[in-house]
Amino acid sequence: MERHFVEFDNVCKYYQMGENRIAAADHVSFFIDKGEFCVIVGPSGAGKTTVLNMLGGMDGCDEGRIYLDGQEVSAYNQKQLTRYRRYDVGFVFQFYNLVQNLTALENVELANEISKEPLPAEQTLRQVGLEHRMDNFPAQLSGGEQQRVSIARALAKNPKILLCDEPTGALDYKTGKQVLALLQNTCRQTGRTVIVITHNSALTAMADRVIHIRNGQVAGVEVNENPTPVERIEW
Incomplete structure (x- = not known):
């Protein structure tokens, strides 16, 4: 069926x-x-x-x-x-669940480490419009930017x-x-x-x-x- x-x-x-x-x-x-x-x-x-x-x-x-x-x-x-x-499965929640002492790029790279066929972290951050924020820590980002990082992290798993x-x-x-x-x-x-x-x-x-x-x-x-x-x- x-x-x-x-x-x-x-x-x-x-x-x-x-x-x-x-x-x-x-x-x-x-x-x-x-x-x-x-x-x-x-x-x-x-x-x-x-x-x-x-x-x-x-x-x-x-x-x-x-x-x-x-x-x-x-x-x-x-x-x-x-x-x-x-x-x-890629997850995006109401609260961003980012690791505070990692940069945006490093947060997304976390997903790559546990995935079978991940997408490049830089590529997914560019996709969400954050190419200029890769080296920023979560505390240096607005709420919307933090949520974009969490979406990039979910997408990087290639779910x-x-x-x-x-x-x-x-x-x-x-x-x-x-x-x-x-x-x-x-x-x-x-x-x-x-x-x-x-x-x-x-x-x-x-x-x-x-x-x-x-x-x-x-x-x-x-x-x-x-x-x-x-x-x-x-x-």
Whole structure:
């Protein structure tokens, strides 16, 4: 059976809260095709991050199956999950997680050391518009520049998929737009599959595919035939 590039098949994730069992993901099913820019949107506590963590191999699922590029990620053991996180997935978080006593270039080079087929660190920093900041330390960079370094670091791994959890959450409006435009352009220019999690429904216009999550369930999926460049979106 031909699988989509990303596929969630009836996935459940439960947490025990005292006597109660809470479903953070409640029979979640969706797919994402290779090279798509996908936005997963929903209010805080809806289960978006749970979905992202399961796809990223940081959390297991209790029921259902998760596939990436024809492989069943949900069947991996711990050793396989470590390899998967290391080689196949690039992560971008709300907070930049940079090593403070390393330069921008050295932070990106960290990714090269753990990857099978990394991209040159200088190349990815140029790609995110930071060729003039390579020797700066994180404390010498603005928030937007630090987030660009973290995106360059994720891209340098040459991953199959880029997972971004509220990547503009710590940034002002203008800088946030620049970072989102960078992610959208990266998807278009490299054919890499990019997934952005957000609570901001205005961002759905920029996506090829939009997955709405509410109360741990998929509330709807939309496909945009003509995604809007992020520069033209206001919120």
